Amino acid sequence: MKKYIPSAVEPKWQKKWEEDGMYKAYDFDKRKKFYCLIEFPYPSGAGLHVGHVRSWSAMDAYSRKKRMEGYNVLYPIGWDAFGLPAENYAISLGVHPSEIVPKNIAKFKTQCKAIGLSFDWSREIDTTDPKYYKWTQWIFLKFFEKSLAYQADVPVNWCPSCKTNLADEEVLADGTHERCGIMTEKRMQKQWLLRITQYADKLLEDLKTVDYPKMVAEQQINWIGRKEGINITYKVKDSKEEVVCFTTRPDTNFGATFIVLGPEHPIILKLTKDKYLEEVKKYIKKTTSKSEIERIAEGRKKTGVFTGSYAINNLNNKLMPIWISDFVLGHVGTGAVVGVPGHDKRDFEFAKEFGLEIIRVVVGKDGDTSAITRIEQVQEEEGKMINSEFLDDLDIREATKKVMDYLEKKGFGKRVVSYHLRDWVFSRQHYWGEPIPIIHCSKCGLVPVPEKDLPVELPYLKKYEPSGTGQSPLANAKEWVNVPCPKCGGKAKRETDTMPNWAGSNWYFLRYLDPLNDKEIAGEEKMAYWMPVDIYQGGFEHTTLHLLYSRFVYKFLYDIGVAPTSEPYAKRRPHGIVLGPDGRKMSKSFGNVINPDDIINQYGADTLRIYEMFMGPFDQINVWNEDGVNGVYHFLQRVWLLYDKLDPIKTSLSREDLMIMHKTIKKVSGDIENIKFNTAVASMMEWLNYLSRKEKVSKEEYKTFLLLLAPFAPHITEELWESIGEKYSIHQPRLNRGQQSWPKFDKKYLEEEEVSVVVQINGKVRDILVIEKDILNNKEVIEKMAKQSHKVQKFLAGNSVKKTVYVPGKIISFAV
RNA sequence: GCUGGGAUGGUGGAAUGGUAGACACGAUAGGUUUAGGACCUAUUGCUCGUAAGAGCGUGGAGGUUCAAAUCCUCUUCCCAGCACCA
DSSP states (O other), rough: OOOOOHHHHHHHHHHHHHHHHOOOOOTTTOOOOEEEEEEOOOOOOOOHHHHHHHHHHHHHHHHHHHHTTEEEEEEOEEEEOSSHHHHHHHHHHTTTTHHEEEHHHHHHHHHHHHTOOOOGGHHHHHSSHHHHHHHHHHHHHHHHHTTTTEEEEEEEEEETTEEEEOOGBBBTTTBBBBTOOOBEEEEEEEEEEEOGGGGGHHHGGGGGGGGHHHHHHHHHHHOOOOEEEEEEEEEETTTOOEEEEESSOOOGGGGOEEEETTTTTTHHHHHHHHHHHHHHHHHHHHHOOHHHHHHHHHHOOOOEEEEEEEEEEETHHHEEEEEEOOOOOSSSSTTTEETTTTSSHHHHHHHHTTTTTOOBEEEEEOSSOOOOSSGGGGOOOOBBBOGGGGGOOHHHHHHHHHHHHHHHHHTEEEEEOOOOOOOEOOOOSSSSSSSSEEEEEEEEEEEOOOOGOOOOOOOOSOSSSSOOSSOOGGOOOOOOOOEEEETTOSEEEEEEOOOOOTTGGGHHHHHHTTTTTTSSSSSSHHHHHHHSSEEEEGGGGGGHHHHHHHHHHHHHHHHOOOSSSSBSSBBBBEEEOOOOSSSBBGGGGOOOOHHHHHHHHOOHHHHHHHHHHHSTTTSSSEEEEHHHHHHHHHHHHHHHGGGGOOOSSSOOHHHHHHHHHHHHHHHHHHHHHHTOOHHHHHHHHHHHHHHHSSBBHHHHHHHHHHHTTTTTOOHHHHHHHHHHHHHSSSSOOOTTTTSOOOOOOOOTTTTTTTTEEEEETTTTTEEEEEEGGTTTTHHHHHHHHHHOOHHHHHHHHHOOOOOOEETTTTEEEEEE
């Protein structure tokens, strides 16, 4: 047979598949539906990354297998083209984003097709298309209608480089912007927010109903950060004011020796005695102007000032001095903390710094009941209560319940639930995004753009760079901004902020179901047919961003009767990133970027696809290795050459032939289902090694081999399928007229006729017996055979067997 | 500090209580080739040994078990996320 030249095979089939509409999904088809989703990309100027290729070709293999199994598979793609990256890229080139985006999309599309991905191109979407973002704006109006979208003055994370504010989720732990790496600043600004906190409990609770990796679910749970505690109200001596403190550990309240207010707390000035006023004001000024960098640089050294006032502990009427310190954060709990230095490390440090009393109310791990003098003795959990009157001798959990009941009964406190999750800052002062469809009228206030006037199209602005003043560049589009109020007809102005880049991706998976619908977001019946997404493949980095956001938006759509299910994604599976050959993240500046086009030119798309699946476990970080690519190319060449061994005469298969064939069918089927592509490919290689050693390969084996390989290497298998005289595509049983589909294994060929049984003595392998299947369960015979073995006798001599364990078909173990 | 994940040959990795190292890369030797590459065959965890064989071996220490990479306890290091979160 002629040589394997990928470039002679691949484009030919890509063209044919497109002409035949091979990978279309059919709405309402009788076959079982399967919705396979990948995270749609931001079409960057750099073109496809090998990481995209890995994730998409793996899910492509998954989709192809499902189709061969007879499912009606939806595997769509689109473009998430609004947002900062597209805008910054356009600025760097000095052109308009609306010119750049279509070019980038065209490039991505060409590349996707060159890889042979089986996307249903008839459902392609683009978030910057007004026909698409009409519905992104519509969703916003629904949020507004239900009072879940609102404006408020909030401290925002300002990125001085990108000149916009950001959501908390977009700022990393060190205070830098996740995209550009520049340190952000806190600013007060009027912003649009979405009330995601109202969905905190549902987002938490319903994690139980979906199949997410543990790591992903845990991360969302942590981010939502639900905590049950109590707000305790303390009276202030000689004052009408009260201080409310949130705590999850009211059991330790007999150990409370002071109160700390965060510097933003509103009642500080009312509580401060004249004598201390100047110092307090100075402290507040100093701490509130402190930047994130300064805070981190300072470490955890405690600072603070005394107000001169005292709060009264409800439990024992003890006076507790009220202090101010910036270790108490304004946005956490009630912005005020009751200081229990014996059982909280921060409180201990504060008490030490300012010489405040430290009392132990929980017995230490080692039974220690003495006064606490060192931070190592501070203990936050475990033990029994002491020095706590009616709580003494109780376990901390019992004490917590008892004291909460007591405080509530007496009216000193109220059980509350607190969350780490904050409302979602949803406006950006940037050009390249969906305009927020709201009109500001001096008479009527905030007026939503009527649904019939959607979409509010983004006007073409020549000068679209961010102003840096905190105002969107859209404010300069006077003609666009000035509109009559839809309510009263008077003079009014459009909202000039745009939505964040997450807006379009919140709901895109619904638009694939009905991309041309101009009456609604998507047809109700189509949504009911396709939803939920059966498997959603995406990166870990979106766990508390896109994945959480889109769950929230979808749940809202469900609650207003638009979406058909309570959760959008039945199953989530993550992928690991692909690093450059030097083990570093691929980046132009390191010069370690692998361009998929180069690999396709040199080795072909099938090699690229299989290599990326074979390189390691799918959810792990993998380093690119050119030698590995060559290894896979070698494998496909050997597949190609196998054709020469095809036996034209019908021959029957040996028992061994059948066993390895059925074993491989089982392994590959199971591994694809479990996202273990690396071992699926390995077992194909094993079978190929076996087949290559044979004189002749039967047609049955050959066809089965090609069918199993088809999801991984769609081009070469299609070509070889044709070479053996098959008329229809290997990929689509529907077009195959049901002639051939995904192979099934037969259990009877998985059992071996002769089984090797390992003989162990004291856990060490000493011999291997080959046993006929029919005496497998006869322990006596096996035991006798084992003892007769020369190798075994050597080790048994002079010892008596104390115990014998026999696991049929596997092992016989002697303890001597 | 908290939460989650991880550590296996020269390398990527396989094996989730039952023959550790599948598969691939690399390496070594031989074959083939005008040469290089490509291809084919064999070997390849470590130590001792000409060999037969023996001992050791899954970050470290201990435990459960006839049997542990796998389960339990402690511990070291690495990765990810969160973090003065009350």
